Amino acid sequence: MSELFKPSAPQAALIDPFGRHVTYLRVSVTDRCDFRCSYCMSEHMTFLPKKDLLSLEELDRVCSAFVAKGVRKLRITGGEPLMRKNILWLFRALSRHLGSGALDEVTLTTNGSQLTKYAQELKDAGVRRINISLDTLEPGRFKAITRWGDLGQVMAGIDAADKAGLEIKLNAVALKGFNEDEFDALIAFAHGRGFDLTLIETMPMGDIDGDRTDQYLPLSIVRARLMDRFTLEDIPFRTGGPARYVRVRETGGRLGFITPMTHNFCESCNRVRLTCTGTLYMCLGQDDAADLRAPLRTSSDDTLLARAIDEAISRKPKGHDFIIDRRTKQPAVARHMSVTGG
Numbered sequence: 001m002s003e004l005f006k007p008s009a010p011q012a013a014l015i016d017p018f019g020r021h022v023t024y025l026r027v028s029v030t031d032r033c034d035f036r037c038s039y040c041m042s043e044h045m046t047f048l049p050k051k052d053l054l055s056l057e058e059l060d061r062v063c064s065a066f067v068a069k070g071v072r073k074l075r076i077t078g079g080e081p082l083m084r085k086n087i088l089w090l091f092r093a094l095s096r097h098l099g100s101g102a103l104d105e106v107t108l109t110t111n112g113s114q115l116t117k118y119a120q121e122l123k124d125a126g127v128r129r130i131n132i133s134l135d136t137l138e139p140g141r142f143k144a145i146t147r148w149g150d151l152g153q154v155m156a157g158i159d160a161a162d163k164a165g166l167e168i169k170l171n172a173v174a175l176k177g178f179n180e181d182e183f184d185a186l187i188a189f190a191h192g193r194g195f196d197l198t199l200i201e202t203m204p205m206g207d208i209d210g211d212r213t214d215q216y217l218p219l220s221i222v223r224a225r226l227m228d229r230f231t232l233e234d235i236p237f238r239t240g241g242p243a244r245y246v247r248v249r250e251t252g253g254r255l256g257f258i259t260p261m262t263h264n265f266c267e268s269c270n271r272v273r274l275t276c277t278g279t280l281y282m283c284l285g286q287d288d289a290a291d292l293r294a295p296l297r298t299s300s301d302d303t304l305l306a307r308a309i310d311e312a313i314s315r316k317p318k319g320h321d322f323i324i325d326r327r328t329k330q331p332a333v334a335r336h337m338s339v340t341g342g
Ligand code: SAM
Pocket: 033, 039, 040, 077, 078, 079, 080, 081, 109, 110, 111, 131, 132, 133, 171, 172, 173, 200, 201, 202, 203, 204, 205, 337, 338, 341, 342
C-alpha cells in the first residue's frame, strides 16, 4: 500500500448555512451485499461497476480530509462493508486519527454475517462500538426478509463481536405485519445480553420489489403499544446519531427510536454521507450531491478536495421530504440505502 496521506493542519470547521456543525461522516465502502433485505434492495440489484469505486487509499484520503476539517466520528457502512476486499486495511489506516486524538471514534454498521471472521481484528484496529442489523429472531422470517441471509451465521457473528469486547447495538427496522409481534422478544434478547436496541422506521429510498406502504409501521404506534407493557423513561443518552433513547425500566436496558418519518430530526443533523464512488450526499433524503472523486484524482495535493468539501457543506439542505402514503408511489430518492449507507 502506498504511503498514507498526511492531513494538513486543522482547517476551519464545517458549518452549514443553518449553523449546524458537520462532525460526523458516514462512508459507504461498497454498494454490494451478501443479503437482499426486501426493504433495502430488490432481489436482482444492479451494482455499480467496480472500476468506479474509490480505492481504499482514496477512501482513507477523503476521510482524512474530513478529519482535518473537524469531523470527530466516522461510520463505515454499505452495502455490507465487511464484504469489501481488504476492508480491515481501511480500519487500521483510520486508527491513526484515533491515536492522534483527532477522531473520537470509528464505528461500523454491519449485517453481522462476516463477524466471526473479523470481530477480533476490528477490535484490534481500534473499533469500540458496532451496530448489527437484526430484524427478527426467527430463522424462517430472517430468511424471508433478508432473502439470502442465515440467522445462525449472524447469531454466531454477534457472539464473536461480544467475545471480542465490542460494544453492540442491534438495529431492527419496524415492519408492519412482519416483526411487529417480536419487539418484546427483541428487547428481551438485546437487553438480556447487555446490548442497546434501536428500532428504525422504513424510509422510501430506491425501488424495491414490493410496495412500501405495506411495510411502513410508524414508531409512534410501536412506542404506544410498548407502553402497555413497559415503563419507558426518556433519557438524554446520545451516540451522535439520530436515535432518541429511553430506558426500559423492567429490563434496565436502552431502547432507541429512529423516526425520520413521524418525527423529523433534521434540525440537529450533524452528518454527511460519502458513497463508495466518492459522491457526497449532504442529506440522506435529498438528491443534491457533490462529486469528490474528480478533485481527489485531479491532484495529489488536497487543496481542491478541501475546497469541494467546503462548497458541498455550504449547500447542505435544511432537511428531507420523506413521505410514505398510498398516493406517493415513487421513492423520495431514487438511490437505495445501500448506496448511501444507513
Ligand atoms: N449492510 C449493513 C447492515 O444491514 O447493517 C449496513 C448497511 S444497511 C443499508 C444500514 C441500515 O439501514 C440497516 O440497519 C438497514 O436495516 C437499514 N435500512 C436499509 N434500507 C432501509 C430503508 N429503506 N429504511 C430504513 N432503514 C433501512
